[in-house]
Amino acid sequence: MKKVSMFIPCTVDIMLPAIGEQTFSLLERLGVLPIYHEKQTCCGQPALNAGYVDEAKKSAKHFIEVFGDDEVIVSPSGSCLHTVKYRYPELLSDEPVWLRRAEELSSRLFELSQYIVDVLGIEDVGASFEGTVTYHESCHILRGLGVSEQPKKLIAAVDGAEFVPLNNADKCCGFGGEFAKDYPDISEEMVKDKVQNYIASGADLLVLCEPGCLLNINGYLSRNHPEKKALHIATLLAGTAGQVRP
Amino acid sequence: MKIKTEQFTEVARREMADMNSRAFLQLLPPVIAAMRKAAMATFPDPDEANEYSRAIRAEVVARLPELLEEFEKNAIAGGARVVWARDAKEANDFILDLARKREISYVTKGKSMVSEELGTNDFLIRNGIKAFETDLGEFIAQQLHRPPFHIVGPAVNVSVQEVCDLFMEKAGMEAPTTDPIELGYAARLYLRDKFHHLEMGITGVNMAVAETGSIINVENEGNIRLTKSSPMVQVSVMSIEKVVPTMHDAMHMLRLLCRNCTGQSISSYVSIDTGPKKDDEIDGPEELYIVIVDNGRSDLYDDVKAREALRCIRCGACLNHCPVYGTIGGYPYGWAYSGPMGQVLNPLLLGLERTQDLYRACTLCGACKEVCPAGVDHPSMFLYYRSKDVQGDDGLKGKKRDWKEDSFFRIFSLATTFPWLWNKAVRLLRPLYNRNAKDDVVTNISGPFEGWFRQRNLPAMPSETFHDRWKKMKANRLS
Numbered sequence: 253m254k255k256v257s258m259f260i261p262c263t264v265d266i267m268l269p270a271i272g273e274q275t276f277s278l279l280e281r282l283g284v285l286p287i288y289h290e291k292q293t294c295c296g297q298p299a300l301n302a303g304y305v306d307e308a309k310k311s312a313k314h315f316i317e318v319f320g321d322d323e324v325i326v327s328p329s330g331s332c333l334h335t336v337k338y339r340y341p342e343l344l345s346d347e348p349v350w351l352r353r354a355e356e357l358s359s360r361l362f363e364l365s366q367y368i369v370d371v372l373g374i375e376d377v378g379a380s381f382e383g384t385v386t387y388h389e390s391c392h393i394l395r396g397l398g399v400s401e402q403p404k405k406l407i408a409a410v411d412g413a414e415f416v417p418l419n420n421a422d423k424c425c426g427f428g429g430e431f432a433k434d435y436p437d438i439s440e441e442m443v444k445d446k447v448q449n450y451i452a453s454g455a456d457l458l459v460l461c462e463p464g465c466l467l468n469i470n471g472y473l474s475r476n477h478p479e480k481k482a483l484h485i486a487t488l489l490a491g492t493a494g495q496v497r498p
Numbered sequence: 499m500k501i502k503t504e505q506f507t508e509v510a511r512r513e514m515a516d517m518n519s520r521a522f523l524q525l526l527p528p529v530i531a532a533m534r535k536a537a538m539a540t541f542p543d544p545d546e547a548n549e550y551s552r553a554i555r556a557e558v559v560a561r562l563p564e565l566l567e568e569f570e571k572n573a574i575a576g577g578a579r580v581v582w583a584r585d586a587k588e589a590n591d592f593i594l595d596l597a598r599k600r601e602i603s604y605v606t607k608g609k610s611m612v613s614e615e616l617g618t619n620d621f622l623i624r625n626g627i628k629a630f631e632t633d634l635g636e637f638i639a640q641q642l643h644r645p646p647f648h649i650v651g652p653a654v655n656v657s658v659q660e661v662c663d664l665f666m667e668k669a670g671m672e673a674p675t676t677d678p679i680e681l682g683y684a685a686r687l688y689l690r691d692k693f694h695h696l697e698m699g700i701t702g703v704n705m706a707v708a709e710t711g712s713i714i715n716v717e718n719e720g721n722i723r724l725t726k727s728s729p730m731v732q733v734s735v736m737s738i739e740k741v742v743p744t745m746h747d748a749m750h751m752l753r754l755l756c757r758n759c760t761g762q763s764i765s766s767y768v769s770i771d772t773g774p775k776k777d778d779e780i781d782g783p784e785e786l787y788i789v790i791v792d793n794g795r796s797d798l799y800d801d802v803k804a805r806e807a808l809r810c811i812r813c814g815a816c817l818n819h820c821p822v823y824g825t826i827g828g829y830p831y832g833w834a835y836s837g838p839m840g841q842v843l844n845p846l847l848l849g850l851e852r853t854q855d856l857y858r859a860c861t862l863c864g865a866c867k868e869v870c871p872a873g874v875d876h877p878s879m880f881l882y883y884r885s886k887d888v889q890g891d892d893g894l895k896g897k898k899r900d901w902k903e904d905s906f907f908r909i910f911s912l913a914t915t916f917p918w919l920w921n922k923a924v925r926l927l928r929p930l931y932n933r934n935a936k937d938d939v940v941t942n943i944s945g946p947f948e949g950w951f952r953q954r955n956l957p958a959m960p961s962e963t964f965h966d967r968w969k970k971m972k973a974n975r976l977s
Binding site for chain 2: 276297308394422429435474
């Protein structure tokens with residue numbers, strides 16, 4: 253059986269562990285053997301984004317040590333993956349040995365939907381959901397990793413689901429990690445805009461592939477439109493959309 | 499122009515409450531973005547066209563010193579006089595001195611971002627030389643004493659009623675009207691008179707061609723052409739990075755500039771000047787001065803990352819695609835350059851200390867980088883500025899962060915390298931965080947995260963992390 257190493261970002265680990273479980277059960281159902289390194293922590297993106305380069309380097313080296321030998325690494329987050337794939341080589345550019353390891357690692361990383369569609373060649377994962385579904389194109393998944401068609405193909409193949417378009421789907425939801433904390437006025441307006449577009453789409457469900465956007469959009473929905481919700485694609489595809497609280 | 503980069507948050511808040519700004523921002527940037535897209539699609543291969551222009555800009559940055567020397571040599575050969583200005587003072591002093599020597603009472607100005615950077619208008623006016631902006635938008639912004647709202651449309655957010663009142667008061671308009679054509683005509687009458695008697699005109703430069711010594715201006719109103727061709731003395735001001743290697747390169751950049759700026763294949767007017775009026779020519783200035791402004795740029799040239807900012811061609815495409823600019827508009831950026839372009843340029847030119855918010859108020863969404871025809875990687879520049887600020891870098895005038903943030907990230911990164919410590923910290927934090935939860939939802943936590951909770955909730959932390967659940971799962975399967 254093909255082994256796949258799961259990179260479970262700290263947001264998922266701590267705040268949204270169900271997404272980790274769904275990633276696991278989905279991959280297992282698709283015929284691969286998901287493994288999980290218990291030594292994984294955080295990729296260091298918060299430190300890197302805040303400008304703490306030396307600190308982020310420490311996290312990056314730890315990550316490389318933990319995942320270094322894995323042939324395939326899959327993650328239910330594009331943002332953290334983007335950090336490892338593209339920021340690590342920049343970060344470690346003046347340390348040749350680590351740089352080489354970071355570059356080698358970079359080609360073995362896949363976002364969950366990308367892995368399922370591009371590597372496993374599967375679109376219909378056998379999930380079902382009755383209703384209309386729309387999709388938010390998270391920045392680091394779309395522009396960072398170039399992943400856009402894969403999740404939409406997976407959604408379209410869900411039994412009973414009808415895909416509907418989302419206006420400005422590729423516009424940032426206003427999360428941006430520290431940005432949401434430091435510039436709440438601006439961030440609020442951005443998430444409000446995203447939610448208004450979601451409501452205007454008429455979809456029963458908003459699906460996305462990024463835990464950060466999920467916390468942001470659901471955070472706003474939970475306060476202002478408790479009848480609506482956003483779901484991580486792993487939740488939809490694992491077939492637990494009806495049972496699991498987002 | 500007063501530098502107000504430190505008031506970012508305050509001005510942003512005010513702008514978000516301004517219905518006029520909001521209405522404009524919801525309308526115009528998406529329209530220009532769509533026009534840009536359509537215009538880019540007229541290239542046989544839009545991606546390759548972008549790659550090509552990015553390569554030209556990379557070459558410009560890499561060969562900047564030699565290209566400037568080549569440009570100077572060829573511009574002089576064409577009859578122009580080249581003046582090097584180390585900073586704003588040198589540039590402005592030169593222009594003032596020239597105006598005084600030629601006994602000039604007023605100048606007209608073509609739209610020029612570098613002159614906003616230098617504060618040329620204010621300087622001339624303070625010294626008794628009137629300076630009239632002749633781009634319609636700049637003219638309105640100047641009369642209202644406002645910074646440019648958008649690099650391409652400096653006063654595009656100003657209502658017609660406001661323009662009417664302004665023209666009645668300051669541009670000699672006789673009867674009030676809100677008809678845009680009538681308003682345009684009033685500005686035209688007023689400014690034509692200025693051009694008619696003009697003795698000295700000041701413009702910017704879109705491109706300076708090293709190979710030929712020519713300067714190129716791109717515009718849609720014709721006012722730059724009048725500013726260049728009517729007076730005896732023409733002064734063209736450029737920052738050092740405006741140079742391009744060859745005319746062939748310039749023509750490709752022109753295609754990209756117009757498409758990215760206004761969604762046009764080409765602007766209504768493109769003027770290419772090589773030197774002043776020749777003996778056998780009937781039009782053009784007798785004297786042409788090209789002022790090449792450094793203003794701190796070459797000090798940073800050895801910093802190969804920072805100098806990437808010099809790729810920018812001021813097309814403004816990044817503004818129209820930026821979700822933050824689209825929410826707050828151009829004023830909060832507090833200086834000549836706004837939007838992602840300003841977030842890259844202003845910190846470089848003003849120093850990191852007084853531009854803190856510019857490189858931090860960004861979600862790193864990458865929409866700017868994606869459209870940039872010059873190949874600026876804005877998010878990566880912001881990360882670089884943030885890191886230099888944390889380090890308190892001298893060259894870029896970094897400030898350093900407070901000790902609380904420093905210690906937080908030191909402990910944080912340490913914890914990421916010791917999994918037992920990481921998991922222990924999570925276990926310790928959970929009850930503290932969950933103390934704020936009711937029915938598994940956190941609606942407020944006082945302190946640094948307060949802002950988040952004004953309009954948003956967060957889930958409570960589940961009693962087990964994925965890590966915990968995995969361990970259980972593994973144990974169950976083994977047994």
